[in-house]
Amino acid sequence: MSELWTDWNGSLLAAWSFDEGSGHFVWDAAGSRRDEIEHAQRKGRFQPSQDPPWGKGISGSALSFDGYSTYIRRSAADIRQPSEGLTISAWVAPRTHEYGMEKRLAAIISRHDREKAEGYVFGVTRNGEWSLQLGLGGEWAELSTREPALPLQEWSYLAATFDGTAMKLYLNGELAASKIVAAGSVIAPSSEDLTVGRNNRGAVLVEPFVMNHFSGYIDELAILDRALSAQEITRYYERCLEPHGGKRPAVEPADFGVGRERFASDCHRPQYHLSAPSHWMNEPHAPIYFNGLYHLFYQYNPQGPFWHYIHWGHWVSEDLVHWRDLPPALRPDAILDPEGVWSGSACLDEEGYPALFFTAGNNAWRPNQAVGLARSTYPHDGDNDLVHWIKHPEPIVMQSAEANWLPEFRDPFVWRERGEWFMLVGTGIPDKGGTAAVYHSPDMKEWSCKGCLYLSDYGEYPELGTAWELPVLLPLPRADGRASGKHVLLISPWGPGAEVEVVYWIGSWDPDRCRFVPDREEPEIIDVGDFHFTGPSGMVDPKTGRSLLFTIAQGERTPEIDYDCGWSHGAGMPVSVTLRDDGRLGIEPIGEIxxxxxxxxxxxxxxxxxxxxxxxxxxxxxxxxxxxxxxxxxxxxxxxxxxxxxxxxxxxxxxxxxxxxxxxxxxxxxxxxxxxxxxxxxxxxxxxxxxxxxxxxxxxxxxxxxxxxxxxxxxxxxxxxxxxxxxxxxxxxxxxxxxxxxxxxxxxxxxxxxxxxxxxx
Structure with missing residues (x-):
């Protein structure tokens, strides 16, 4: 048993030090037994079997939980119920915060049935809120705190106690929250199995994906059947830090990724196309060139290989073909975009620094989508990788309540022309069809709506759907680089009847009227592969003058296969679009390939x-x-x-x-x-x-x-x-x-x- 737990002998129900450092078993020092670690890649379905990853812990090693498949299950018959009280003690370093589906916790440890008001669960949820929840006297009692929030990607010591009269939460040895309960309360026994790293009553998104998993590192986890005092908790915290000079040790950012090297032997995972390092990605978007580097972002769920709580993933390259993974650029927050940070675009601001325009998801709004803005910290820190971004605290554009549009308002595409900024936002008009709203700004701060760019005819072309997503408007150079005077408008149809392909028109863009006039009304498609080439985004490459297009390469697999693989979807080849001499759209992979x-x-x-x-x-x-x-x-x-x-x-x-x-x-x-x-x-x-x-x-x-x-x-x-x-x-x-x-x-x-x-x- 760990020396750190010596003072708790006789009170421990379970205690895992996670000092194994490898393999798929952990030792419970209190119960003198081994527990097996569940992990998707152990199946070895498409590559050799892999044990879960491990990392350096507070003391010895720590186990990395991937956010969707890594957990420990202990049969209910093999662990005692708490009797006199309860303490849960753990060191954690979260990789990301979970969405909190059905308001359930991403459990650090869990043995409960909320609906029956039995047992206990301790864990975290959206935006760093963390909580102890207990079944007491037929009622479900919750003690939560968002302030102080549980920080991402650094070690924190958490303790939760219950002594029959009060519930208490401690962060790094200090009391963070408390709640008085009826004197003499006891925790109602639960017949559920105990789980570590997964809520034992997690919400089912789609089989096999059970939500409410912890993502990140857990170390030195213990359960006691009595409530530790504040002094005992502080003393334990200080003892843990003694080998580190009294300070919590740092964790390298790279240690928090589920690295792509874990999937290099997967016989089906693309290697020279763009992909997320792991888990789920949607469309790549917001390409931008700044200070010698290309940046490309993508819709990303760091919690697992399923569509859900969307962040902005981030890649960087010097040549558009050799890439590096960077940490997520944008994460959902409690105020602006609690439902996710969705697709958008990038451009240089009034000072020539990068800015990101994104779809902020917030169910408090109607519609629940608006345009957000984030600015790079480059002017302050000089980080050319553009790792850090600061969001404007409020949306910069919201759909007007008077607008006769569908409640779909997303995927801003922004560019600068003639010293002014223009923005397209995908939407639709009831009983007419999809369109892109056009906004104009002289300073990138105040935006005015200029109406619809071009309205499709849903009756004539039902395959265009009732609304548009991801509108992109690019100048269309000739193959030799000369200007043609034409533009290409690309969209992704959405809604009833929509065929989800990259649809385009060649035509004329009038910046004075903010209108696009197609040469012919009939839409065309670039790719004929049936739903594998979707999600357009684009840019004009300032180095070459090319108009470049980026897309998703859809994966087409079942949720069960995605679960076993640990990744889903990817990106298509960057392509250059031109106007050919015969008037058709030319499309070719970039020469850098x-x-x-x-x-x-x-x-x-x-x-x-x-x-x-x-x-x-x-x-x-x-x-x-x-x-x-x-x-x-x-x-x-x-x-x-x-x-x-x-x-x-x-x-x-x-x-x-x-x-x-x-x-x-x-x-x-x-x-x-x-x-x-x-x-x-x-x-x-x-x-x-x-x-x-x-x-x-x-x-x-x-x-x-x-x-x-x-x-x-x-x-x-x-x-x-x-x-x-x-x-x-x-x-x-x-x-x-x-x-x-x-x-x-x-x-x-x-x-x-x-x-x-x-x-x-």
Whole structure:
């Protein structure tokens, strides 16, 4: 038993020092027994089994709880009920604060049934509020404190006591809150199992995700069946700090991440595309270039691989292809955005410093969305990584109560033009269709509404939905960089009937009238991969003048698979959009992608399909770039078989259908795993000029496949082969291909694993 607990001998119900430092068992010194640690990656479903991560503790090591799957369960029969009183003592360092679904605690320790008013639970919830809750005499008693709040990413000592007359909370040896209860009260026994790091009565979001988990480190956790005195708690706190010179030790920010190196061996996780280090991400957004670095943010749930309590994740790069992970840039707070910090954009402010515009979620408003502003602390701290941001305390734009709009108001897109600022906000008009509200400001402080940018016709185009999300308006240069005078408006449809794709119009933008006039009313789509290329965001690259587009690459998997993997979704390749000479939208991956190339694995020019496939028989890989041109083909359908097993039992076929004039993917044999959703044949129109040869540039990144055809169309899809030998590549056709050319490169990761956190430049 830890020397720190010597004074408590005889009173301990359970005591875990977490000094194991590795493995998936912990020793309860009071009960003289081992407890097993539950952890999703122990299943080893798509990579070798991994035990939960550990870190340095207050004394020895500490266990890291991932926020959704790491917990300890003890059978009710194997631990005594508290009798004379109760003390819960723990050192904790939270990674993030949990949402508090159903107002339940993210439990540090839990053995209760709130509805029956039985047992006890101790833990934290939104914005650092922490609480002891007990079943007393048929009533549910709660003692909570938001001030002082439990700080993130630093060690704090928490103690909670109950002595039959009062409940008390202590933070770092000092009384933080107290509550008198009826004299002689006792804790009603609970028949529930005891859990550490998880609420034993957590709310179910969707199976298998049970909410109300603790996220971060726990060390030196003890339960006593009596109430410690204030003096005993202070003395214990001081003894814990003696090896650290009387001060609470710091925890390195990088230690709080669930690092991407834990997923590097996952056979389906993309490596050279952008992804969150772990857990859930939505669309990348708010790209900005400042002082030699590109910054890109993304919708992120640090609590687990499920959609819920959204923060702003943050990446940084010098070249748009090699990236570093940084800590979340924006987190929800109690006043402005308690329901989450949702999508937005970035621009340079009136002083030339970065500013973020975001959707603040707050159920106290109607609608429950408004535009928030955060400014970088760079002018004060010179941190070129832009790790720290300060939010304006109030929304800068709210939907007017008089506006005849739907209660949807989100995803601000802001840019500066002619020394003025313009903002688009996605919304819709009842019985008419989706639109973007336009706002104007001379100083980025006071904003005035200028009406609707362009209103879609829901009756004519129901696939555009009833409202728009993520409106983006970009100038459309020609391929040689010259101005075309045209803009492209991109949106994501929302609401009944909406087809969730990246929809666009080419047209004219009038900054005086704040209106966009499309060249043709019929909307078009960039990608024909059926819901895998969504969530647009964009920027004009100040280094090159290019208009760049960023998107989600949807994952398409079940919640059960996401749980086992520990990650969900990712980003598509950054692409450049241009106006072609034929008036169509040009779309190409950025040229910098070539910097990720490794060895050239194969090259052939002007050969028939049989000869090329003979050469490809020795090429294997799940991280590839492939360029292929079909110069002479008699076949009707021809393209590439990817992620192919030697016997063809599994394969994904990306091809051109000449008769249909379509770019297609066949996923009927993509996987033998019945749990995966990747099935069917998807695609859409690809119009080639008379005599134009089919050219395809393909990026295979484990489960993510992107194909770019003739510079005018893309197809993004997913493939999750079940066989480890699904690494092959072949030309594919339903007839003869007499002449083709091909190049194949291996590709290198975009992130250097283990290199995360802020770095001064």
């Amino acid at each position: 070539a910097r990720l190339r490794g060895r050239k694995l194969f090259e052939a020019s002007g050969l028939g399909m049989e000869d090329i496939n003979a050469g490809l028989s020795g090429v294997q890989g799940d991280m590839l770039e492939i360029g292929v041109s079909f110069e002479q083909a008699d076949a009707v359908r021809y393209g590439l078989s990817l992620r192919r097993t030697p016997d063809g039992e599994e394969e994904t076929v990306l091809y051109y259908d000449r008769e249909a004039g379509a770019l297609m993917v066949n996923r009927e044999r993509t996987t033998l795993d019945p749990a995966e959703r990747t099935r069917g044949i998807q695609g859409g129109p690809l119009v080639l000029a008379k005599g134009e040869k089919f050219r395809l540039r393909v990026f295979v990144d484990r489960s993510l496949i992107e194909g770019y055809a003739n510079g005018v169309r893309s197809l993004t899809t997913r493939a999750y082969p079940s066989r480890s030998d699904a690494l092959g590549l072949r030309l594919w056709a339903d007839g003869e291909v007499r002449e083709a050319s091909i190049e194949v490169w291996e590709m290198m990761p975009a992130f250097e694993t283990g290199k995360s956190g802020s770095q001064k430049k």
